[in-house]
Amino acid sequence: MQIELIKCHGSNNDFLLIDEMESRYQFDDHKRRQLALALCDRKSSLGAxxxxxxxxxxxxxxxxxxFNSDGSEASMCGNGLRCAGRYVCEKLGKEEAVIETMKAxxxxxxxxxxxxxxxTYQVEISPVSFKLEDLPLNMDRETLIQEKVHQLDEDLLFTALAVPNPHLTAIVQKDQLESNLxxxxxxxxxxxxxxxxxxxxxSFIRLLEKGSIxxxxFERGVGFTNACGTAMSASTLVTCLIKENELEKPINVYNNGGMVLCAVHEKQGSYTIDLIxxxxxxxxxxxxxxxTEKGIVSGILEKEPYSEGLQYEKLxxxxxxYLANF
Structure with a gap:
């Protein structure tokens, strides 16, 4: 069978986008996992x-x-949601849309x-939970906010939160970031x-200056990535909790793939995050x-580049x- 797809990225966190809205492919989850394992392999296929x-x-x-490159399914992906959102908006001729994800x-x-x-697209990152049972994290407590976990490290202060993907964050110094810790x-x-x-x-977070981090x-199911949208959102929230940054104000979040903006909003003790x-x-x-019984045999019949990549290289x-100054 023939399939069409788009290679896309948010902060060089890259994906293959397949439109199933017309249901002409009729993939089941087994085939979706097979496709992820085969097509995302950077050594033998398109890579993503x-x-x-x-x-x-x-x-x-x-x-x-x-579906991650290891075949597992993620509950959400902020960088992916921007790409999916753009595709849906352009397909439907809209400036904004609502996208159903696993949790919201x-x-x-x-x-x-x-x-x-x-x-550029703005997406909503929610729901946010600090309850350890929502990650889950097995500890005899309800939350973990800026505290040590001796099983992992004797010095770092960790915060655990679900957005809704599970995240463990720590604010580190340059030498810790450059180590294998x-x-x-x-x-x-x-x-x-x-x-x-x-x-x-x-996620390891480095504070740069007020308003920039x-x-x-290291993304579950993937490994180290150029960027992770929900991780950048969670990390921005953590810096606001410890008063290094301010709620309601856009924060510059730099990553190995470029940069984004995040803004944290609080209402009656609940948080939402804008990822831009x-x-x-x-x-x-x-x-x-x-x-096939052994997996997937694939061949590229046609490949047509977009011109957008060159402009992104400037960003x-x-x-x-900017990062070279720190």
Whole structure:
């Protein structure tokens, strides 16, 4: 069978987007996992952090499901939601849309360009929970906010939260960021362990100056990524909790793939986060796919590049030049 897709990225957290809204593919979850395992493999295929499947929804403009490169399904993906939101808005001829995700229906809308000539979208990141049972994290307490976890490290202060993906964050110094500490902790909590039975996304946060932070994330099911939208959102919230940044004000969040803006809103003790950043289309492709007992045999029939990538490289250069000062 032939399938069409779009390679896209948010902060160089890259995805393959497949439109199932017309239901002509009729994939089941086994085939969706097979596709993720085969097509996201950077050594033998197109390569990506995951696949965004866009489906019809009974209650919203569309539904997004995301399968990571290891075949697991994520409950949400902020960078992916921007790309999915752009696709749905352009498909339906709208400036904003509501997208159904596993845990919530979330608003997406076109935003003023983050950097000249870069398609930019704002997405809602919610719900937010600090209850350890929502991650889950097995500890004899209800929350973990800026506290030590001796099983992981003797010095770092950790905060655990679900947005709704599970996240474990720590604010670090430059030498800690440059060490192998994050890799060591991340691999421990994403192998069989007694703390995080389902694994967890691990982010190291570096405070740069008021209103600007750097975030690097080891993403569950993927590994180190150029950026993780929900992780950048969670990390921004953590810096607001400790008064390093302010609620309601946009925060510059730098990452290895570029930068985004995040703004945290609080109402009656509950939080929502706006994630604002690029939704860049890299190329469209048409593939021949053959599902076999051993997996998938695929071949690229056609590949048509978009011109947006060159402009995004300018944003990356801007971000790198800024980070070089720290």
């Amino acid at each position: 952090d995951g696949i965004l499947y866009i489906l019809d929804s009974a209650d919203t403009d569309a539904k997004m499901r995301i 229906n979330l608003q997406v809308k076109k935003h003023d360009a983050l950097y000249p000539d870069i398609p 994050q890799k060591k902790i991340s691999e421990k909590v994403n192998r069989p362990n007694n703390l995080f039975p389902d694994g967890v996304n691990v 750097y975030v690097r994330t 950043g690029n939704a860049t289309f890299v190329y469209s492709a048409r593939l021949e796919i053959d599902f 990356q250069e801007h971000a790198r030049a």
